[in-house]
Amino acid sequence: MTRQSVVLIGGGLVGALLARLLAKRGFAVDVFEKRPDPRRIRFVRGRTINMAIAERGMQALRIAGLAEHALLKSVMMRGRMVHPLGGAAGLQRYGLDDSEVIWSISRNGLNTLLVDAAVAAGARFHFGQALTAADIDAQRITLLDENNVQRQHDASLLIGADGAGSALRAAMHLYQPLGIGVEPLGHGYKELEIPAAARNNRFAIEPHALHIWPRGGYMSIATPNIAGSFNVTLFLPLQGPHPSFDTLPDATTCSAFFRRDFPDLYPLMPRFADDYDGHPVGTLTTLYLDRWHIDGRAVLVGDAAHAIAPFHGQGMNCGFEDTVVLADLLANCGRRTADAFAQFQHIRKPNTDAIAAMTLENYVEMRDSVADPHYVAKLELSSRLTQWAPDYFMSRYRMVTFTLLPYAYAYERGRAQNQLLEHLLHDCPDPRRISADVAVATLKAALPPLPPLRLDHTLADTHRAMPLELVQSMNRHARASIRSWI
Structure with a gap:
């Protein structure tokens, strides 16, 4: 019996996990990813917010047979370590005990694990391949490689897992309006780093916590890496009165601000100036769609369908939950993919709308209410x-x-x-x-x-x-x- 072919756009976290799950179910899976192979990229210091694996993500990884492997690359976080200005830090537990914790893992480390696992299950990855067009009627996509060579590929069943800036979503919207709504948060972020302590390569602060420096309308957070460092993220309004990224355009102006508002954090970042001036300001938006699919030919998952801000640590977990639901539906629908896609949206959209709302509420909680x-x-x-x-x-x-x-x-x-x-x-x-x-x-x-x-x-x-x-x-x-x- 001929295996049903699936073309996945996007080989990031959600795309790679979905490729693994579908390949294990017997689908012939081709994944096209515009970025280079993550297994061949050296870690770039301070260039990614760490991912937080919670129970939904862990359950998806269990189903994929990868939970234990992911834990080996992770650091346990028991709760929020809150650092009030002028007061002593205190831990606010996430759960009742150490059976209810979340796990900090680098995006690249997890992506590498997932790609390797998908390949082992039989999925084929094609890196450096950017989607430039999708002919929904002809069921064919056009790709452009890093050498500007263009080619086409048949795609009778097309899944977009290519993130918040999804090229497939744009192509689907041209074919049939999806009811796209984008809500900018008005706040952005800058990525910094606390390196491992120089003397013993150990953590400079408590490793088993997500550290928060809440300051009302803004905050900094830090998440641990297994190498002993912390990824630090500063969240500020993009524009407006001080402090904002408008009023703190460079490390010189921001150093004085950090010394005043984050006096216990600033000394832990000896490369503050290089990180601040060397890393761009990221923007934060929430994405809503009225339609996630075009009958049974194309569907969107993860951030391509419902991107949210990172303040509940659920973006990846929500996307992983998508993959399990979609893989189950496709495996049991025969050739009735339109029914599977419609059911997928019916099941998931009320829940992704809910986590989007809770995420925005959690930002206010993290930057203000925790203190x-x-x-x-x-x-x-x-x-x-x-x-x-x-x-x-x-x-x-x-x-x-x-x-x-x-x-x-x-x-x-x-x-x-x-x-x-x-x-x-x-x-x-x-x-x-x-x-x-x-x-x-x-x-x-x-x-x-x-x-x-x-x-x-x-x-x-x-x-x-x-x-x-x-x-x-x-x-x-x-x-x-x-x-x-x-």
């Missing part, structure tokens, strides 16, 4: 409710990061739980003085129990079992009850 006493009180009360009634309460962050519950469910449940926390703290701002019996009774009166947290079935089944209509209606009673308190 706010009321936020800290809610965090403590959240932890207490988790201990008192674990079947009824789980923080939204834990639902997003450590379970496979649909993002849309986590968003709705999180909003209802936040209103409940506000209600409980309204008359008693100190969570230590809130009675466990009263808090649990209030919680159970307002919210249904949490759904089972199962990992022993496919992601597609998880999402089918909780359709959008249920997600939208499940907390109607809870929200009505909580609104009556506020």
Whole structure:
């Protein structure tokens, strides 16, 4: 029997993982990537935000047979190490214990692992091949290599995993409008580095945490590398009053700003000037599409369909979740790819819209709320409710990061739980003085129990079992009850 051919545009993280999953399912997979082979590129210092592997990404890697290999390239992060200006740093755990952590890994290291694994499964990679056109009717693509040589390739089943600047998305949009919406954040980022300590090549600060220096409208973060260094990212408004990238155009002006606003971070970066002047300002946007596919001929996945900002650490994890759902649907649809693509969008789009919203909310939380006493009180009360009634309460962050519950469910449940926390703290701002019996009774009166947290079935089944209509209606009673308190 002839294997069904798939042409993948984009051999980055999502494209390489999808190639692995499809090749293991028996598809004949060709991947075209405009960049050079990541296995032949030396690491470039400070040129990438590290990736954070959470449970959704880890589950996809387990299905691909790669989770243990990825962990060997990763550093565990237990939580946020918050560095307030003028105060002592403190750890805010992500989960209950070390069974609920996320993992920091370099983009290039993970990409190399995924490409090797996809090739081992039978996928063919073609690097230095940029997509310049896609003839959807003729089912043929045009490619241009690094020597400006143009060629064509048949593509009866075409998948775009070529990121936020997707060339395939642009070609599909020319053929049939996709309803593209782009929302710039108005903030950008600059990449810096804390090198490993010179004396012993060890970490200069606590390695098992994501470090945050929150400063209200802006912040810096640092994520660990297995070599002992940290990738540092400064997030600032692009324009406007000081501080912004407009008012800090070079290392000279920014050095004074760092000495004042990040006095404990600046001494850790001896190459600050070179990094600041040598690295461009990156921009941050959220991408929404009304349509992800053109019948059964072309479909978009990952950032090509729903790019988000990095503030929840879920962009890659969300894209990896896409690959598992899409591979399952394609493997079980026969030749009815139009049905598979339509079902893929139906399952995933409500959830990608939800994580986009939660990501923007998390930016405000990271740069401001983590140092706010009321936020800290809610965090403590959240932890207490988790201990008192674990079947009824789980923080939204834990639902997003450590379970496979649909993002849309986590968003709705999180909003209802936040209103409940506000209600409980309204008359008693100190969570230590809130009675466990009263808090649990209030919680159970307002919210249904949490759904089972199962990992022993496919992601597609998880999402089918909780359709959008249920997600939208499940907390109607809870929200009505909580609104009556506020």
